[in-house]
Amino acid sequence: MKRFLIADDHEAVRSGLRAVLEQRADWEVVAEANDGSKALAAAIANQPHVAIVDFSMPRMTGVEVARRIREYRLPTEVLIFTVHNSNLLAQEAFEAGARAFVLKSDANRLLLAAVESLLAHKPFCTESCSPESNEVSTGDRDRLSPRERLVVKLIAEGYSNKRIGAILNLSVKTAEAHRAAAMRKLDIHSTAGLVRYAVRARLLEA
Structure with missing residues (x-):
């Protein structure tokens, strides 16, 4: 069973993500959090395979959560979920230890692909850098x-x-x-x- 943590300060977003993830019989959301501090505590307590973390949260940003998860050496891959389409934010997220960066506007198309990449311990970046949309010659x-x-x-x-x-x-x-x-x-x-x-x-x- 693959375990997930969802961290977002909007309940509707958390509910939507849970519904998408739990369509898979062997995927389970084991914890939710509405701020960064609770997200880190939940990651430490549950050690999920993947944490889907909003970039902008109260008390601790998603990037800081990713950094702390790396510092604690938890076996958790972090996906930063955000409305901000910014290369600088993506850079900050990856350098902090996150391994995926997905825009909320791309969630319907890319979220499951991003999660599957993380479960295979491979990084994923939203739309413009997906392998399907932008091959390297x-x-x-x-x-x-x-x-x-x-x-x-x-x-x-x-x-x-x-x-x-x-x-x-x-x-x-x-x-x-x-x-x-x-x-x-x-x-x-x-x-x-x-x-x-x-x-x-x-x-x-x-």
Whole structure:
């Protein structure tokens, strides 16, 4: 049984999300919260597989909830659910530890796909960066060396430069250099941008 936490300060939104999720026989909403502090407490108490967290909540933002979940090393993937279509907010969410960013206006089309990606421990970003809507050409992929593609893949999977260095038997400085080279070649300027690229290029399926 896959367990879910829903955190949003609007009861109607929580009810709608619950109805969508519990259409699946093996999915269960184990907790709800109407502010960020309660959301974190519920995540600690229930350790759900996925937490769907509103970006804008009282007492603690969704991004701060994601950051604290990562700090506590909970086995919970975080989906930031928001009305704000902003690359800066997406970047902030991914850097805090969230692994999916979905607009509320896209929920009917993308929510289940986002949740399924998280259950497979793969990141997901709303509409403009979904694999179906924005493929990366072979030429774009070929700009990167095999090592650079691997570094981008690991970044998208949530690993730090230090951890990437350990996995690939590289110094932190070399891992950072590969990251910088990939960003320069792709003209990408943020972690969120690299995550979106990795999703579009299907690097996470390798």
